[in-house]
Amino acid sequence: MSGFTFTIDGTEIAxxxxxxxxxAADAAGVYIPRLCDHEGLRHQGGCRVCTVKAGGRSVAxxxxxxxxxxxxxxxxxxxxxxxxxxxxxxxxxxxxLCPICEASGNCELQAMAYRLNMTAPTKFPYLEPCRAVDxxxxxxxxxxxxxxxxxxxxxxxxxxxxxxxxxxxxxxIHRRVAVNGSDLAHTDAAxxxxxxxxxVCPVGCIIRKRTGFTTPIGERxxxxxxIGRKIEEKRRG
Amino acid sequence: xxxxxxxxxxxxxxxxxxxxxxxxxxxxxxxxxxxxKLVEIDRSPLTDIKRFRGRCDIGxxxxxxxxxxxxxxxxxxRRHCDVLIAMGQCAIMGGLPAMRNAIMHSDEPLRECLxxxxxxxRYIRNTTHGIxxxxxxxxxxxxxxxxxxxxxxxxxxxxCAPEGDIIFDTLSQLLAGRxxxxxxxxxxxx
Numbered sequence: 001m002s003g004f005t006f007t008i009d010g011t012e013i014a015x016x017x018x019x020x021x022x023x024a025a026d027a028a029g030v031y032i033p034r035l036c037d038h039e040g041l042r043h044q045g046g047c048r049v050c051t052v053k054a055g056g057r058s059v060a061x062x063x064x065x066x067x068x069x070x071x072x073x074x075x076x077x078x079x080x081x082x083x084x085x086x087x088x089x090x091x092x093x094x095x096x097l098c099p100i101c102e103a104s105g106n107c108e109l110q111a112m113a114y115r116l117n118m119t120a121p122t123k124f125p126y127l128e129p130c131r132a133v134d135x136x137x138x139x140x141x142x143x144x145x146x147x148x149x150x151x152x153x154x155x156x157x158x159x160x161x162x163x164x165x166x167x168x169x170x171x172x173i174h175r176r177v178a179v180n181g182s183d184l185a186h187t188d189a190a191x192x193x194x195x196x197x198x199x200v201c202p203v204g205c206i207i208r209k210r211t212g213f214t215t216p217i218g219e220r221x222x223x224x225x226x227i228g229r230k231i232e233e234k235r236r237g
Numbered sequence: 238x239x240x241x242x243x244x245x246x247x248x249x250x251x252x253x254x255x256x257x258x259x260x261x262x263x264x265x266x267x268x269x270x271x272x273x274k275l276v277e278i279d280r281s282p283l284t285d286i287k288r289f290r291g292r293c294d295i296g297x298x299x300x301x302x303x304x305x306x307x308x309x310x311x312x313x314x315r316r317h318c319d320v321l322i323a324m325g326q327c328a329i330m331g332g333l334p335a336m337r338n339a340i341m342h343s344d345e346p347l348r349e350c351l352x353x354x355x356x357x358x359r360y361i362r363n364t365t366h367g368i369x370x371x372x373x374x375x376x377x378x379x380x381x382x383x384x385x386x387x388x389x390x391x392x393x394x395x396x397c398a399p400e401g402d403i404i405f406d407t408l409s410q411l412l413a414g415r416x417x418x419x420x421x422x423x424x425x426x427x
Contacts (some may be wrong), residue, residue, distance in 0.1 A: 091330075095339050098426035099326055099397035105427065114424045119395055121323070121385035126330070128339040128380075145339070217427070226421060 004068035008032075008052070009075055015066040022050055022061040025074075029235025031228035032074055033083055033112055035090075035202055036150035037062040042159060044151055047090075049083050049112065084116040085124075092124045093173075095131070095145035096203075102212035103204025105220030109148060111227035136185035140196050141207040147177055148203055157195035165189045177205075245294040245412055248318060249281040252307040253334045253381060254300025257398040258325040259283070262297075264401025272405065275412050289317045295411060296320070298390075300327045302382045303334050306375035315388040320411065323384040324404070326397040326426060335381040347379060392416070397427050 005012050008021075008030050015024035020043065025032050036047035045063035052061045053073040061074070073079060090096075090109060098104045134142040149168075154177060157165040165187045169178040181187040189196065196206050217223065251259055259282060265272065279293050280286045296318030302308050315321055326332040343349040351368045355361065384390050394407055403423055410416035 110426055114421055117421055119393055119419055121390040121393055130339055
């Protein structure tokens with residue numbers, strides 16, 4: 001396998017043939033924000049939070065192959081604002097009430113809002129959709145008010161578990177993640193599935209029953225330190 | 238002897254909130270003494286003054302708008318304050334009261350919410366069998382609105398409730414004219 005280099009915000013990054021911009025950046029300890037991408041799952045390029053400028057064009061870093069000599073911009077004010085707007089729109093598209101959510105403190109959407117400094121008065125309307133809670137399964141509940149349609153559970157179920165518990169339905173803004181049955185109890189979902197493990201759902205949509213609020217405030221994943229710090233620590237050595 | 242600078246005037250109020258953010262103001266602890274050297278508190282639940290006594294430099298709003306009185310108070314704050322701060326998740330995005338906007342799964346979420354609270358709820362003992370409608374009660378709005386949907390908001394202090402530290406630092410930086418946003422590590426929505 002042959003290697004080459006390209007730059008992200010002026011930092012030289014080593015890459016191998018076939019690697020995406022994000023894979024090479026992760027290996028080099030440069031964090032590019034992402035929500036729909038998750039370690040061990042196939043890339044989707046859906047959320048666009050990892051948008052970077054490669055050769056002046058906006059591309060999803062998780063799916064775009066790295067190219068020799070490429071100039072990639074990631075942490076520019078323009079791209080950071082674009083990412084913040086995307087994350088803010090995800091907050092507004094669903095019903096994201098951090099103070100009552102068991103994922104708070106471990107939620108990647110919330111942590112991404114912290115990292116992108118989402119604190120200014122909003123300019124987007126809140127859609128406040130009416131969405132169902134599916135608590136039919138004995139061990140798992142789905143609060144779809146919090147779903148951001150990242151599709152991580154779909155890929156985990158299909159590719160890792162060899163099932164197809166979850167899938168997309170609808171088009172455009174109506175596209176949602178749904179279960180492949182009348183409700184979750186009528187699918188072959190099991191608590192041991194990778195798709196329902198704690199890390200796959202980035203928000204608090206997939207709930208493992210009887211485990212909520214077990215970690216005290218102050219000890220949760222993003223209580224101290226920004227999302228992406230584990231990748232950035234690689235660079236500091 | 239150098240003339241003392243005039244003190245900045247601060248007003249606070251709690252709209253559709255739980256007073257947790259006002260309790261969080263008290264979490265500033267002994268630094269309140271330091272802060273009080275710089276500011277004078279106008280209308281606020283802390284002073285129990287009900288109406289503005291003059292123009293204020295900073296207005297702090299806890300809670301969003303769930304009734305017409307909230308809207309009136311919020312507009313009054315905007316008229317009287319140079320800088321208006323929405324403090325806490327309720328003021329910023331509606332917070333817990335905003336659950337009634339969407340989670341009732343109904344075409345008329347407000348009616349369903351009131352009927353559940355006063356008539357149909359399993360643990361209700363309501364001898365009048367009616368929804369309170371005394372003319373003295375402020376009319377409820379169709380939805381709970383974040384402050385920024387009603388008036389222009391200058392700054393937002395996130396948190397439920399925000400920590401005393403972030404409130405103290407934001408206020409002292411604003412008073413010194415050197416507020417440049419929050420450190421990302423200290424932003425919390427819960």
